[in-house]
Amino acid sequence: MRRLLQVVAALVAAFVLAPIVVVVVASFSDGAVPQFPPRTWSLRWYAHAIGEAAFTDAAWNSAWLAVIATLLATPLALAAAFAIVRGRFPGRQALQAFLLAPLFVPAIVISLAILVAMARLGVRDVGLRLVGAHVLVTFPYLVRTIIASLTRFDLGLEEAARTLGAHPLRGFLLVTLPLIRPGVIAGMLFALIVSFDNVSVSLFLTSARTNTLPLAILNYVEYNFDPSVAAISTMLVAVSLAAALLIERAVGLRRVVGG
C-alpha cells in the first residue's frame, strides 16, 4: 500500500514537473527554436532575453507592482484579519467569506469587474489601476495566512502586556506582531508571487506603454518562437522557487516559535 502511494506520488510529481523540465532544458538551446533536448547547448538566449527591453522594462514593472501592491495590501489585510478573528459583531463569517471571495471567483470575472469599476471611478493612470487591482488580488492570500496566525495567538499575552502598562497599540506592536510575523511574512511572499504571476487582471488594465512581464511574454510568443521565452520562464521559475523556499522557512520558523 505504502509502495503504491509512493509510486502514485512520483507519477503525479512527474506529470506536474515534466513541462517545466522541458522548458528549462530547452532554454539552453543554441538554435533559433527551442529544442528538447538541445543539439547544442548555449546561454545565448538568456543574454538575448536580458537584452530585450520589452522584457526588462516589463520585469521592472512587475517587480515594482508586486512590491507596492503587497506593501499596501498587508496593513489592510492585518486590519481585516483582526476584525474577523477578534471582532464580536454579527456577520463575521459572511465578511470572511466575502473577503476571501477573490480566491473563488473566476479571475476573468474579477478582471472585468475591476476594469468596469476603474472606468466608472475615472482612474485613467495605468499604474494606479494596476496597483489597485493587484492589491485586490493579493489581499485574500494575506488575509488567509494572517487569520491562521491570529487564531493560534494566545490572547492572554496581549492582556498580560496591558496589565504591565502597555497601551493596546503598543502591546500589539511589541507582542502580537512579532509573534504572528512568520504568518505575515508567508502571506507577503504569497502576495508577491500572485501579483508577479498575474495575467488575467493585468491583461485588462495594461497599456501599450506599460506592461507586466507575464504579458510581455505573451505578446512576444505571438510573433516569435525563439528560446528566449524559455530562458525568461526559467528565470521566473527560479524566482518563484526561491520565494517558496522562503515561505517554507517562515512557516517552519513559526513552528519553532509556537513549540
Added chain:
Amino acid sequence: MAEVTLTGLTKHYGAARVVDAVSLSIASGEFITLLGPSGCGKTTTLRMIAGLAAPDAGRISLAGADVTGLPAHRRNIGMVFQSHALFPHMSVAENVAFGLRMRGLARGPRAERAQAALERVHLGAFGARLPAQLSGGQQQRVALARALVFDPHVLLLDEPFGALDRKLRELMQDELRDLTRRIGITAVFVTHDQEEAMILSDRVAVMNAGRIEQIDTPEAIFERPATRFVADFMGFGNIFDGHAANGTITAGGLCLRAAPPGPADGAVQVALRAERIALAAADTAGAENAAPGRITAATYHGTLTTYRMAPDNGGPELLVREASAGGTRFAPGARVVASWPAQAVRVLTG
C-alpha cells in the same frame, strides 16, 4: 486604609449575571482569596479589578482613586495568569523588565531592577534564557517577578498554580506567602482549592453564583461556615435539615447538640464535620452526641480513610473521615458507634 474597594460590582454575560453586586474592601498589605467553584464569578471579579473586563454596574477604587473607567494599562496593577502568559519571543530578563519599559525607565536601571526582581524569586542566573527553556514552576516565578517589579498597587493572581503538580504547588504557595508578606503587598488571589486559600490568605471570600457568601479569616470560614454552601465547600461532609426544639436539634433520627447552640426552636440546617466523628467498636461512654449503626462503605485514600455509616434509628447516613492508622479499621457491615463533640456541630444561618 483600604487599598482596593469594590462597591456593588456587577457583570452580565448575555442574560447570565456572573458577578452580582459584589462589595469588598481590602486593606493595604492584606492577602485576600476569592474562593469558589468554576463559574462562581471569582475570575470575572479579578478581571474587573485588573481592567480586563468592564463592570455593568458598581465602582472599583485602587489606593483611594476611582479607577472604574480607567483602562488596564493605566491602573498600575500586577497580574499573574494561570497560563503564566510570558512573552515567548523575549528573554526572561526582557519579560521582567517589560513593565518598567512601559513606564519609560531607561535601559540601565531597567535591567538592574529586573535582575533584582529575578533574584527575589531565586532566578538571578536565568535572565538570558527564553521562557520556553524554563520549567513550569520557574515560568510562574518569572511571571511573579514581572508582575511585582514596578511596585504595583495590588497583585492579582488568577489560579497561578493550577497547572503545577501538587508538590511544586505547595512549594510555590510557601514562596508566594513569604514573598508577599516580606514586601507587604496587597494581593487578590483566585482559586477553587480551599486548602490553597487556607494556606495563603489573611481573609477568604467564598463566592457562589456571583455573590460573596461569606468573608472571614481562613479559620473562621473553615470552623464556622455561615451557609450551607460554605459548609459544603469547606468539606463538612454531613449537612442535614433539622428541627430545633428546646435547644436540641433532631435531623432524621439523629439527635444533635450544637455548641454554640443556635436557635431554640424552628427549622434549622446543621453541618457536622466528617473528620471530627469518632468511630468505636463498642459503646462510647460519656459522649455528648452518639449514634450506634452499621458501616455501609469504607474507602482507603492513603492519608485518610472514609466510612459511610447508617445509624440504627434510621437517621441520615453519616460520612466519617479519619486518619488512616495502618489500614482500614472497619469493613462494610461492621457494627460501630459514632460519636462527636458538640463543637463539631455547626448550626447554619443561610
